[in-house]
Amino acid sequence: MSRPILLSGERLQKRYGGVIAVSDVSIQVGAGEILGLVGPNGAGKTTLIDVITGAQQLDGGELLLSGRVLSGPPSRRGRQGLARTFQYPQLAQELTVRESILLGRVARRLDSPLSLWLGLLRGLFMPVRADDEAAVERIARDTRIGGLQRRCGDLTLGDQRLVEVARALAQDPAVMILDEPFAGADATGVAGIGEAIRIVQRQGHGVILVDHNVDLVAAHADRIMMLDQGQVAFDGDPGECLKSEEMQRVYFGKRSHGR
């Protein structure tokens, strides 16, 4: 792979008591690369994302983002350039679609105690900046989101996922991690999420795309990593993954005869 490496994790480990959820997993995402992360339920996909983003503590291994050590709470990793969506959409029901996307856009200006005090004082007297409003409208257009004044609590599951992706896109991340973004999405939602992925790719940033649907992931990804019981079962070309014995074994329980 000739792309410069954006995110790299070496021998990542995560245990829950005696259960090993992620075992010696090494992961790399290059600039402009879309990495598909697939595997059946309980394979360790969401746990791997959680340890990368800091939602859970890593028990072993090392993470680097753009050559710098990636550690600390999720906010620090967000500031370093990670953006994510969640397996169960995390949108405040009270906020409107516009406000949810705006949250991703303005986060970089509220990233320290001092900037939070300044943001408070600015918020008392000045409304949302025109360039932020324009950015939100542009992102909404790119991801095919309408009805910006609707409350997130009124949205369908698919639309909530789309808004979550738009919020991550608004962060202008170095690496965007999407956890099952297509689950519950209709055709417009799938197209909007696909466009968000392409925008990040065009900017030379990376995407980790997690989903059960291997065909859908293969259609978008440059490379696929398949996890099984916390370990890497396959890492390579999407076309090869679909035809591989590992795929048959992990998803359909078929044993290999050649080995």
Added chain:
Amino acid sequence: MNALVRRAPLRSRGSVLPQILWAVAGMIAVVLWVGGSGYRQDLMVLSCSYALVGLGMYIPFIMGGSLSAAYSAYAAIGAYTVCIVAVRTSWPLPMAWILGPLVACAVAVLLGMATRRLSGNYLVAVTLLFGFAFQTWTIDASGITGGSSGMLGIRKLEIAGWQVSRQGLFVGSLVVVCSVAFLIERLRLSPWGIALRGKREIPLAVESTGIPVPALELVSLGFGAAVAALGGALFSGYNGGIHPETFGLNILFLAVFMPLVGGVGTPWGAVVGAVLAVQFSLNFPSSIAKSGSFAFAVAVMLVLLLAPKGVLGYLALLRDRMRRRRSDGSAAAGGKQS
């Protein structure tokens, strides 16, 4: 067709002019109601003082979901600062109105840092304990606070040589409360307010965007305490003193319920709730109920059962229904014509 584009939005982004017009109309109505009655004037200044405490609590509690029970102490800090500066120093009194909120803000941030690992009931219990401890301290530290008899007869507020009368303070307090509510409504819709409102429901997602949620919570607690202290300063400035019992546990419960009764969707709900709380508690006709506090408790329960979004939330709902009915009616008429 994406479901997101189905219905046209009915809510505005907190437009400025209607708010100002409503606030001015409300102030004129209050001034007309008060007329020359000193008792009604006292009630309205008390309402303004409570409204500021309620507005202070609105920021971390309603917007941010953090219930700190030390708001009686923050209001008392504002009130005592005015009295201490008036009695024990020769500093100009307007300085005390700034100093009190700053001290309350610093105390709230320190208390928030000390309790940052606590949440829910534990946070309420510890901050409640702080409120009690502060009240005990005001009784014990008689050399500073006047002890159990409090501090009375403080000098009057002077601004640039002009001594502000009680009527002047009354009108000023209306302007201050409306201005603070207006600014907090702007804050609610600002990027900072969006982050804080998001934090209440989805703290991990807000944290993942890069915003340090614990620091955001501390800032909201500090700013809320400063607003509550302004309410305390207003009380002691108008009444010419403070007593350790003035800001006790009762003000805390009122501050919690004021936005719930008035409406949680906007800080103006805390203002409406404060007016209702004072009217029910102190100005309720004794022919209907002997205890005004009991009447207020019944009103709180009725509002929470029948209009969970509070009085203003219910009014907004009625307005939206009427607008929708009107737009449906005009659409049907347009259809018939064509």
